[in-house]
Amino acid sequence: MTEPASILLSRVNGHGASSGGRNSCLDLTDSNGRRFILHIPHLIEGDFLSRFEAAAMHAADMRGSPSSADVVSAVLAEQTSFVMADDGTLILRTKTRAGVDIDLSFDDATVAELRTLLGSRS
Structure with a gap:
């Protein structure tokens, strides 16, 4: 079996959304030194x-060594909450231990389904 190609990251320059x-x-x-998105x-x-x-943990x-705290803490969630963007978009925001905010935006259809589901519970 051949080893799959791997990319060794040296830097995260930034993050955002498409x-x-x-x-x-x-x-x-x-x-x-190649930059990519x-x-x-x-x-x-x-x-x-x-x-x-x-x-990363596996x-x-x-290897029989402790996992890299930088790698693991970068993706472990500390807090998750709903927020409303300036344009009215509903966002599920997760804060990681590394201090990065990961935002999941909901489209109008998902928000409508959520409202219907919550309405049926009351």
């Missing part, structure tokens, strides 16, 4: 982060 708001974007630089669809953002965290366990 112009359409459907993806979270990480501006990264690899160990060869990693797009993570909002629909899989939480799954992506939890798998990334689990993979790799450290297999």
